[in-house]
Amino acid sequence: MSEILGRDKVIQLLQDGLSAATADQTEITFGGARKSLTRFANNYIHQNVNESNTSIRVRSVFGRKIGSASTNRLDASAIKETIKMAEQLARLQVEDPDFVSLPGPDANTGELSYPEPDQATYFSDPQLRADGAGAICRKAVANGLIAAGAFETTGVEEAVVNSLGLASYYQGTSSHLNTVVMGDAGSGWGERLSRKVGEIDYEAVAEEAVGKALRSQSPIALDPGEYEVILEEYAVAEMLNYMSYLGFGALSIQEDRSFMELGKQIMSPLVTIYDDGNSPEGIVSPFDAEGVHRRKVTLIDKGVANAVVYDSYTANREIGKHNTGHSSGAQGDVGAIPLNMFIGAGDKTKEEMIKSIKRGLWVTRFHYVNPLVPEKAVLTGMTRDGTFLIENGEITRPVKNFRFTQSAVEALNEVVALSSDRRLLPSFAFGNLVPAIHCRRFTFNSATEF
Amino acid sequence: MRDLANVALDTAQQKGASYADIRFVTDRSRNVSVKNGKVESLSNNESQGFGVRVIVNGAWGFSSSSLVTRAEIERVTAEAVQIARASASVFRQPVQLGDPISIQDRYVTPADIDVFSVSLDDQIKILLEADLEMRRVEGIRIANGMISTLKTSKIFASTEGSYIEQELSESGAGIEVYAVNEDGVQKRSYPNAFGGGWETGGFEYVHKLDLPGHARRISEEAIQLLTAPVCPTGVTNLILSSNQVALQVHESCGHPVELDRVMGMEASFAGTSFLTTEKKGNFRYGSDLVNVYADATVPRGLGTFGYDDEGVPAQRTPLILNGIFQDYITDRETAATLGQQSNGTSRADGWNRIPMIRMTNINLEPGNAGSLEDIIAATDEGIFMDTNKSWSIDDKRLNFQFGLEAAWEIKNGKRGQLYRNPAYTGMTPVFWGSCDLIGSRDHWTVWGVPNCGKGEPMQGMHVGHGAAPARFHNIKIFGA
Ligand SMILES: [Zn+2]
Numbered sequence: 001m002s003e004i005l006g007r008d009k010v011i012q013l014l015q016d017g018l019s020a021a022t023a024d025q026t027e028i029t030f031g032g033a034r035k036s037l038t039r040f041a042n043n044y045i046h047q048n049v050n051e052s053n054t055s056i057r058v059r060s061v062f063g064r065k066i067g068s069a070s071t072n073r074l075d076a077s078a079i080k081e082t083i084k085m086a087e088q089l090a091r092l093q094v095e096d097p098d099f100v101s102l103p104g105p106d107a108n109t110g111e112l113s114y115p116e117p118d119q120a121t122y123f124s125d126p127q128l129r130a131d132g133a134g135a136i137c138r139k140a141v142a143n144g145l146i147a148a149g150a151f152e153t154t155g156v157e158e159a160v161v162n163s164l165g166l167a168s169y170y171q172g173t174s175s176h177l178n179t180v181v182m183g184d185a186g187s188g189w190g191e192r193l194s195r196k197v198g199e200i201d202y203e204a205v206a207e208e209a210v211g212k213a214l215r216s217q218s219p220i221a222l223d224p225g226e227y228e229v230i231l232e233e234y235a236v237a238e239m240l241n242y243m244s245y246l247g248f249g250a251l252s253i254q255e256d257r258s259f260m261e262l263g264k265q266i267m268s269p270l271v272t273i274y275d276d277g278n279s280p281e282g283i284v285s286p287f288d289a290e291g292v293h294r295r296k297v298t299l300i301d302k303g304v305a306n307a308v309v310y311d312s313y314t315a316n317r318e319i320g321k322h323n324t325g326h327s328s329g330a331q332g333d334v335g336a337i338p339l340n341m342f343i344g345a346g347d348k349t350k351e352e353m354i355k356s357i358k359r360g361l362w363v364t365r366f367h368y369v370n371p372l373v374p375e376k377a378v379l380t381g382m383t384r385d386g387t388f389l390i391e392n393g394e395i396t397r398p399v400k401n402f403r404f405t406q407s408a409v410e411a412l413n414e415v416v417a418l419s420s421d422r423r424l425l426p427s428f429a430f431g432n433l434v435p436a437i438h439c440r441r442f443t444f445n446s447a448t449e450f
Numbered sequence: 451m452r453d454l455a456n457v458a459l460d461t462a463q464q465k466g467a468s469y470a471d472i473r474f475v476t477d478r479s480r481n482v483s484v485k486n487g488k489v490e491s492l493s494n495n496e497s498q499g500f501g502v503r504v505i506v507n508g509a510w511g512f513s514s515s516s517l518v519t520r521a522e523i524e525r526v527t528a529e530a531v532q533i534a535r536a537s538a539s540v541f542r543q544p545v546q547l548g549d550p551i552s553i554q555d556r557y558v559t560p561a562d563i564d565v566f567s568v569s570l571d572d573q574i575k576i577l578l579e580a581d582l583e584m585r586r587v588e589g590i591r592i593a594n595g596m597i598s599t600l601k602t603s604k605i606f607a608s609t610e611g612s613y614i615e616q617e618l619s620e621s622g623a624g625i626e627v628y629a630v631n632e633d634g635v636q637k638r639s640y641p642n643a644f645g646g647g648w649e650t651g652g653f654e655y656v657h658k659l660d661l662p663g664h665a666r667r668i669s670e671e672a673i674q675l676l677t678a679p680v681c682p683t684g685v686t687n688l689i690l691s692s693n694q695v696a697l698q699v700h701e702s703c704g705h706p707v708e709l710d711r712v713m714g715m716e717a718s719f720a721g722t723s724f725l726t727t728e729k730k731g732n733f734r735y736g737s738d739l740v741n742v743y744a745d746a747t748v749p750r751g752l753g754t755f756g757y758d759d760e761g762v763p764a765q766r767t768p769l770i771l772n773g774i775f776q777d778y779i780t781d782r783e784t785a786a787t788l789g790q791q792s793n794g795t796s797r798a799d800g801w802n803r804i805p806m807i808r809m810t811n812i813n814l815e816p817g818n819a820g821s822l823e824d825i826i827a828a829t830d831e832g833i834f835m836d837t838n839k840s841w842s843i844d845d846k847r848l849n850f851q852f853g854l855e856a857a858w859e860i861k862n863g864k865r866g867q868l869y870r871n872p873a874y875t876g877m878t879p880v881f882w883g884s885c886d887l888i889g890s891r892d893h894w895t896v897w898g899v900p901n902c903g904k905g906e907p908m909q910g911m912h913v914g915h916g917a918a919p920a921r922f923h924n925i926k927i928f929g930a
Contacts, residue, residue, distance in 0.1 A: 036533075037907055041715045044542035048533045049907070050513040051802040052526075053499065069494040072516045089492045092570050094578075096488045126511075126536035134540040148717035150906040180718045255592055256630045367721065372840045372853045372930045373871060375635045380851050382844040384721075403842070403849055403875070405930070445928075446875055448849035449724075 004122065004157055005032060007169045014161040017079045023060035023087050025102045025163050028079075029289065029329075031055045032157040034122060038129035041148035043137040045130060057329075060086040061102065065093035100316040104164040107312070107323055108293045112286045114170045114278075121173035121197040122155030129153065132202035136179050139206040145213050147206075149179030153197050160291025168291035174283045175200050176426060180385050181213040185450065186398055188212025189364050189385035191234060193424045193431050195283060212364065212386040219398040221447060222389065228360035229442040230353050230390070231411075236343065236434045237425035238366045239379065239408045240273070244337050244427065246374050247409075248275075248299050249326070250314035251335030259377045259409045260305045268415040270346060273300040275309060275338035277325070282340045282424065283431035289329030297324050299338065303413070311336035328429075339429040346418025346435055353417050353438045355393040361442075362388040362395055366404075377408040382448065402444035414439040455607035457520055458502045461527040463609060467504040467534070469547065470527075471608040473759060474500045474518065475801035482570060483596040484577040487585065490594075492570065499801035502530045508544025509537035514802040548786040552611035553763070557756020559619045560749070561652030565599035568653045573597045576661060580625050583665030589673050591635075592628040593665075596646060597621070597656055604759075612761040620752060620912065622648035622900055623656045625665055629672040636675035636870060638668035638855055642693045643838050648898025648912065649750040671856060674868055680929035681857050681872035687832030688874055688925040689825055692889065694854060695814060696897035696915035697838050702878040703735075703742050704812040704913070706847040707769050708904075709778035711807075713787070719906050721845025724878070725775065727788070733775040736882025739817050742770040744779050746794060746810035751914035752898030753812075755797075759805035762794035769812070773882070781807050799909035806905055811896055813916030817888025822919040825887050827863040833927055834858045834865065835872050840930075851875040853930055871930040881922060889918030 005013075014028045032054045039047040056079055057070040067089025071082045120128075129151040140147035152175065159169040175197035181188050190209035192200050231239070243259075245252075252258035259266070277285045277294030287293050290312055298306050311327035314336055326336035354362065364386030372380045382403055389397045417438040424431045455472050462470035476498040483490040500523065501514035511534025513526045577595040584593035602618045624646015626639035641647040641659055649655045690698065705711065706723040714722055725733070735742075746754055746764035755764055760782050768776050780788075781796035784807065796805040819825050826834060840853030857872035858865040896916045903910055 035907065038536070039718075039906055040540060041717055042542060042713070045509065045537040045540045046715055047804060047806075048509075048511055048537040049804055050529055050533060051907075052513075052515045052517070053802055054516055055497075067492050070496070072497045072499065074517075085494050089494060089570065092574065093489050093492055094574070098488075126533045127539065130536040130539045137540055146714065146717075148714060150718060152906070178718055182714075182717065255628070257628070257635050367845050368842045370840045370842045372851075372873065373634065375630075378930060380840065380842045380853075382842070382849065384845055401844060401849075403844070403851060405851070446849060446851070446926075448844045448846070449877070450846060450848075 004171060010157065010159045011161060011167055011169060014159060016076065017083060018161060018163055020080050021060065021083050021163065023062050023090060025061040027059040027102050027160065027162040029057040030159040034155045036124050036126065036129065037150055037152040038126065038133050039150045040133040040137055043141050043147055045133055048126065056082055058082050058086040060090040062090050064095040064097065064099045065090045066096065066099060067093055098317050099313065102162050102164055103166060103290050103292050103312045103323060105166045108166065108168065112168055112170065112293060114172065114284050114286045115280060117155060117171040118173045118196040121153050121175050124153035124197055128197065132177060132200065135202050136206040139210050140181050143210050143214060145210060146182045147179055152176045160287065162291065166291050168287040170286050172284060177202060177205055179205055179209045181209040183213050183217050185218050186213060186216030187385045188216055189234060191425060193426055216386055216398045219400045221400045224402055224444045224446050226441050226443050228357055229439050230362050230436060231439065232364050232436045233423040233425060233434050234365035235363050236437055237432050238369055240341055240432055240434060241428055242369060242371060242379055243377055243408050244341060245334055246371060246377050248308055249335050249337045250308045250310045253308055254314060254317060257375045259375060260308055262305050264305055265303050266305050266409055267300055267303040267412040269303040270415050270418060271300055271303050271412050272344035273341060274298040275341050277340040281433055285340060285430050288325045288327040290327040292323055292325040292327065294325040297338065309336045309338050339427045341427060341432040343434045345420050345422050347420050348417045350419055350436055353419065354390055354395060357390045358392060360390045362390055372405060378405065379408055380405045400450060401448050403446045404443060405445045406443045411439050411442055414441045416440055451605050452613065454520060454523055455605065457523045458527045459607060459609050461524050462502065462504045462531060465528060465531040467506050467531060469505040469609055470502065471606065472500055472502045473801060474605040476603045477800060479598060479600045480570065481598045482573045482577060483594065484581050485594050486592060487581055489574055497800060501801050502527045503804060504530045504534050505545050506531050506534035507538035509534050509541060510545060511537055512804045545783055546786040547782040548791055550610040551761055553761055554613050556615045558617045559650050561619055562654045563652040565601065565619045565621050565653050580661040580665040583662050584625060584627050584669045587666065587669035587673060589629050590627050590669050591630045595625040595661060597623040599653065606757065606759065606761050608761060614757050614761050616756050618650065618755060619652065620648060620650045621653055621655050622646050622898065623659050623661060625661050625668065627669050627672045629676050631676045633676065636672050637839065638672040639837060640664040640668050642897060643855065645900045648752045648900050650752055650754050651750045675856055675870045678868040678870045681869035681927060683928040685924055685926055687829055688922045688927060689829060689832060689834040689860065690920055691836040692895050692917045692919045693897055694835060694838050695917035695920050697841060699812055699814050699915045699917060700899055701841060701843045702847060702850055702881065704809040707778050708807045709780045709784040712778060713784060716904065720904050724846040724848050729775055731776060734773055735770045735775045735879055736773045737885045738772045739885055739888050740770055740773045740882050741815040743768050743813050743815065744793065744795060744810050745813055748811050748813065748896055748916065751811035751896045752912045753810035753914040758794045758796045759798045760792065760796045762792045762796065765794045767793040779807055779809065797911060799911055803909050808904065808911045809902065809913040811914035811916060816891040816894040816918050818890055819887040820890050821893045822889065825889060825919055825921050826860055826865060828887065829860050829921065830862060832860040834860055835874065848878050850878065869929065872927065873930050874925050874927045876925060884922045884924050885920055886923055887921035889920065894918040
């Protein structure tokens with residue numbers, strides 16, 4: 001399917017489905033997506049794909065028994081079969097004493113509003129993506145370098161209805177471009193995310209990645225250890241993503257495995273982190289997997305662990321807690337997580353941050369990050385695509401990549417400055433707007449050969 | 451379906467494609483998970499659709515849709531052609547696929563008990579029984595259990611005349627527990643972490659795992675870990691459980707031998723590989739004991755199938771023999787650039803993804819060191835680490851670091867002190883060069899890894915690794 005169905009058609013389709021349901025409560029979720037992605041490597045386009053998909057997911061509730069089923073067929077009989085399957089599964093269930101109810105319409109306050117979806121992004125022209133890829137490849141070739149990357153556009157149409165009267169619908173778009181530009185010994189990175197493909201400045205991405213690749217050649221080996229660091233936005237966004245599922249959701253607190261000690265100063269007073277799915281500065285996603293309007297939640301307030309995000313299930317488990325509209329739809333240990341995070345901007349330029357460092361490292365981005373001690377947000381991973389030595393307030397040499405093993409919470413506790421400019425970068429589903437940060441200490445425990 | 455396949459193949463050729471293929475795929479899965487005595491989720495999922503891949507003017511295009519109708523196949527094929535023309539505007543040289551392949555066949559995963567024939571009620575019973583056992587041990591905070599069963603039906607048809615039908619089935623199951631105290635969270639799992647154990651075949655695999663029979667032990671160990679000292683830092687003989695050897699093979703052998711990585715095709719996302727083409731046939735990857743094969747034919751392996759998603763038959767290819775690097779895993783396009791034939795490792799994660807080089811079963815062949823207990827008995831001093839908790843490796847697949855669930859000190863051939871939060875780190879060829887004992891065939895398991903990620907858009911893949919417990923000397927260990 002290549003068309004946008006539109007609010008009336010989608011809600012009608014789901015309401016028709018609801019009328020066939022026999023469970024005490026029923027929720028039907030619709031997802032329609034058109035995704036296109038052009039990939040390049042070795043300075044040419046080697047993969048170029050497009051996908052049109054729809055999905056229907058049904059949750060059926062009998063008392064405190066829940067079953068779910070999904071299909072990607074859209075005809076009326078397929079939806080009815082899926083409802084029947086979910087109901088059949090629910091009947092097989094055992095009671096979940098913690099389950100209270102699906103969210104009702106009162107979970108949504110006010111009218112859902114969202115920006116008009118960008119048609120040029122929703123129905124992106126493959127030639128436009130090829131032009132972006134081509135610009136980066138030409139710039140790489142002109143500098144004797146090799147470019148690889150991906151230029152992606154996504155258009156989604158999402159809706160949730162349930163038998164309690166909740167009905168949410170929106171259309172959204174996003175576009176993402178990344179590139180790694182490589183020389184014989186050293187590489188550079190550039191990346192952008194926007195709601196509109198037309199706002200992706202591929203020439204600027206090419207400039208940034210090529211510039212960094214040229215400066216990255218012939219790195220020196222340094223000893224691993226503790227360094228003062230500037231983490232660029234790319235590295236910060238990556239760290240933040242891991243924190244989102246390790247400790248910013250209510251379930252992780254309820255299960256005693258979150259780094260969030262509510263009410264306690266756990267990070268530098270310069271650090272404020274909030275989640276806001278409705279901010280036009282981000283990739284707008286007005287409601288969660290249960291159709292509940294996303295509230296703005298301040299997770300870290302001037303370094304103090306302030307709050308975590310909830311879905312209906314975790315909110316019902318704690319007295320006095322409200323559903324904040326952060327259901328990820330995922331089962332198991334994920335639960336509610338923030339996916340539209342913002343770190344408050346600082347007041348420094350990157351140049352000022354560099355100038356303030358006597359000896360330290362400039363880290364562009366991380367690679368293959370994984371939690372080593374999840375409950376303390378201790379992460380490990382590699383630096384990649386632009387790691388430099390700072391000496392006496394200047395970037396002097398490229399250095400070979402390090403492995404870090406470091407608590408993200410402690411790193412944010414060591415923040416002494418943040419950049420005033422911020423960049424929108426991918427979260428696990430939407431986008432985070434983050435600054436570059438200057439940390440007094442960051443632990444690198446081994447190095448690699450390049 | 452042949453008629454619908456021909457709609458795509460004919461449309462593509464009329465519009466100027468020199469090659470086209472279409473895949474129809476239906477994925478069905480059932481998932482049951484239990485947490486702390488209640489059924490956490492019970493779901494039934496299906497996804498179907500088709501994808502058309504074309505070469506026009508020497509460049510690739512691909513488009514796909516969930517709507518399987520004649521009109522949609524025509525539209526999507528035209529879209530794939532249009533996308534290929536855009537690809538051709540940023541061009542190097544025409545794609546070569548090597549010799550044409552024309553095969554008509556049907557493959558069905560052999561299974562004793564059809565995975566969808568076992569009632570969900572019976573599956574819930576198995577998990578609740580294991581759950582009860584896990585939580586019998588005092589102090590367990592979270593007990594999880596899961597069973598997944600999957601079937602995939604695929605049809606592959608190409609303009610070279612292939613028409614291949616496959617019906618694949620698999621199952622996965624596992625349990626895990628978490629215990630918490632003021633020092634942190636401790637976790638144990640069985641038979642493996644991150645999704646349990648997986649095999650192709652029937653539900654007999656889940657019965658064989660006997661989840662309830664291992665529930666008590668993992669709970670007791672999780673509780674013991676809470677008060678165990680942190681793993682010491684040092685350099686020592688490291689003995690790894692076979693499930694960790696499997697992951698070590700995955701990260702430090704399986705990924706570096708992917709020829710698309712070597713050729714830079716994955717550079718912007720997963721990275722490249724240290725294993726550049728001049729190393730083929732002469733590079734010392736590991737000690738003489740190290741023999742690694744890519745084997746898509748090994749019975750029950752999670753990476754076992756009849757044909758890959760380019761219609762190339764499943765094969766067994768030596769990758770490392772007596773420690774010397776022999777060959778890559780390839781698809782038609784990359785193999786052709788080396789003047790070789792594809793060794794059949796090109797797979798797609800569903801109808802809406804293009805096939806790319808993916809591990810099949812990348813197996814470290816068994817040695818002759820017997821069982822895990824035999825290896826421990828043969829070790830004067832060292833440490834035994836069991837079951838993965840964390841993994842990370844650099845983008846050329848050299849510097850790696852793994853965290854594990856539990857470790858035991860080994861002294862004079864015996865297990866001693868239990869340690870929490872163990873980890874080890876190393877460089878790929880040095881590490882494999884230090885391999886000095888590998889367990890025997892009777893202690894060799896083909897582990898399923900259901901969460902290998904690669905490509906943009908991301909493609910998850912189910913792959914396998916034959917592995918036995920093994921020992922490595924001079925390894926840097928530490929406690930996290
Ligand atoms: Zn992998």
